[in-house]
Amino acid sequence: MTHTELRLEIKQLIIDSLDLEDLSPEEIIDDEPLFNDGLGLDSIDALELGLAIKKRYGVKIDANSEDTKQHFASVTSLCALIVSHEPA
Amino acid sequence: MNWLRIPRLETFKLTEHVYGKSHMRFELAVDDSFFISSTQIGKIELKDLISTLKPIQKRRLSNFSKLAIGALLNLDERLLEDEDWELVFASRHGDFHKTSELLTSLANKESLSPSGFSLSVHNAVAGMYSIFMQKKVPITSIAAGKEGLFAALTDAYIRLSSKHVNKVVVVLVDQSLPEQFQHYGDEQQNDYALAMVLSNIEDTHTPHPHTLSFTRDVQFTASSADSPAIPIEFAKWLETSQDQLHLSGQKQSWTVERLSS
Numbered sequence: 001m002t003h004t005e006l007r008l009e010i011k012q013l014i015i016d017s018l019d020l021e022d023l024s025p026e027e028i029i030d031d032e033p034l035f036n037d038g039l040g041l042d043s044i045d046a047l048e049l050g051l052a053i054k055k056r057y058g059v060k061i062d063a064n065s066e067d068t069k070q071h072f073a074s075v076t077s078l079c080a081l082i083v084s085h086e087p088a
Numbered sequence: 089m090n091w092l093r094i095p096r097l098e099t100f101k102l103t104e105h106v107y108g109k110s111h112m113r114f115e116l117a118v119d120d121s122f123f124i125s126s127t128q129i130g131k132i133e134l135k136d137l138i139s140t141l142k143p144i145q146k147r148r149l150s151n152f153s154k155l156a157i158g159a160l161l162n163l164d165e166r167l168l169e170d171e172d173w174e175l176v177f178a179s180r181h182g183d184f185h186k187t188s189e190l191l192t193s194l195a196n197k198e199s200l201s202p203s204g205f206s207l208s209v210h211n212a213v214a215g216m217y218s219i220f221m222q223k224k225v226p227i228t229s230i231a232a233g234k235e236g237l238f239a240a241l242t243d244a245y246i247r248l249s250s251k252h253v254n255k256v257v258v259v260l261v262d263q264s265l266p267e268q269f270q271h272y273g274d275e276q277q278n279d280y281a282l283a284m285v286l287s288n289i290e291d292t293h294t295p296h297p298h299t300l301s302f303t304r305d306v307q308f309t310a311s312s313a314d315s316p317a318i319p320i321e322f323a324k325w326l327e328t329s330q331d332q333l334h335l336s337g338q339k340q341s342w343t344v345e346r347l348s349s
Contacts, residue, residue: 018203019147040144047202054199 007079014075017052018045030076038074046072053078059085112304114245115347117289117296119255122162123323124155125280126264134158145220148203151279152183156213156261157220159281163257167285167294173255174247177214178230178240180262180317183207188266213261234275234311234337236260237318241286241302248288259283260319276316282323289347298326298346305334305341 001009011025014034018041032038035046049072050061059082061068071081124132137158138146149157156177181187186204193200206212211229218227232239237260244256264270264277289299315321318335322344325333333344 022143044203044206051199051202 003079003083006082007075010075010078010082013052013056014039014049017048028075031074034072034074053082057082057085111306113301114242115289115299115301116241116245116248117287117291118284118298118300118326119167119287119294119296120164120285121282121298121323121326122159122284123280123282123326124159125320125323126278129279137162141220145216148207149216150183150186150207152185152261152263153207153213153216155263155279155281156259157217159261159283160217160257160259163283163285168255168257171255172253173257173285174225174253175214175218175227176230176240176243176247176256176258177211177227178232178236178258178260179210180231180233180236181265182210182231183213183263184269185263185266188269214259233339234318235340237322237335238302238304238337238340238342244286248286254287254291254293256286257283258286262317262319274313275311276314276320278317278320280317280320280323282319301345301347303343303345305343308339308341309336310338311336 007030008025011028014020014028015023015025028039035041041049047063050063054060061071071077124137134151134154135146138149138154138161140161141157156179187208190200190204190208207216210231211227214227214229217223218225228240228243230236230239230243240258240260244258247253247256259281260283261281263279265273270277287294287296289296315336318337321335322333325344331346335342335344
């Protein structure tokens with residue numbers, strides 16, 4: 001899967017798991033913040049999205065790790081996290 | 089307030105209206121009501137009932153929450169302007185569709201949805217309504233089987249009699265049981281919500297479209313398994329010109345009567 005395809009898939013996952021049916025994947029910008037200012041997601045969304053990513057990609061996200069904030073910053077950073085866990 | 093505590097309050101608070109020892113009676117004014125049930129859902133879109141909410145507020149609302157909050161939002165807000173009011177929320181099963189999804193996840197040893205879990209408590213909808221409206225009002229959440237209407241009205245009557253508030257908003261909401269629980273159904277299965285603004289009949293500040301008395305019958309007559317839910321029967325009767333309505337639940341029978349104005 002190319003990174004472009006993966007990003008689109010992540011956007012669709014965000015829409016499906018967080019009940020954002022009113023949004024289309026195109027409206028979620030790759031590098032814009034997902035939380036607070038950008039898409040306006042909250043802490044419960046973070047937990048829900050973490051669970052969806054674990055289910056889909058088998059990537060376990062440590063809720064207490066400082067890195068997690070970085071990984072959840074944007075679609076681009078989530079994509080990088082998932083790619084780094086793919087078997088080489 | 090816990091429903092189990094109400095019978096004790098009855099003896100202290102409601103004696104002024106007691107005829108016989110086992111005869112409970114109280115009077116209430118219904119200043120406004122909004123009722124929606126399965127027969128209108130489809131004709132009235134749930135999303136139209138909550139159109140005044142922001143997209144971010146609507147996002148996590150289940151059909152159950154939309155019914156409850158939708159009914160509340162369609163009450164005449166002018167009645168509550170500059171008034172002290174409190175809220176009574178009553179539901180037999182709560183958001184049972186959400187609960188049963190969570191139970192299914194547990195049974196399959198899957199992780200629980202955090203947002204589903206966060207909204208799984210009985211008073212979650214009432215809490216969300218309070219947040220959306222920015223109203224820090226005392227809220228009672230009641231689950232009293234088929235008798236939810238009587239429990240809610242008793243609570244409303246006690247609150248109004250305490251003279252702390254002029255109005256009590258009551259909302260009753262339930263949904264048809266989820267597929268796998270349908271065979272436990274002991275009444276007609278419908279989705280509905282009934283919201284009302286109640287006040288003391290002696291309060292002359294506002295006109296009262298309905299003034300009613302509620303009397304608990306000494307004799308209990310059991311309801312049948314195909315009777316509609318009590319709040320549905322009550323809401324439909326309210327729109328008629330009939331003087332009297334008999335209602336029976338699992339343990340109690342009540343008579344509702346219109347008071348001559």
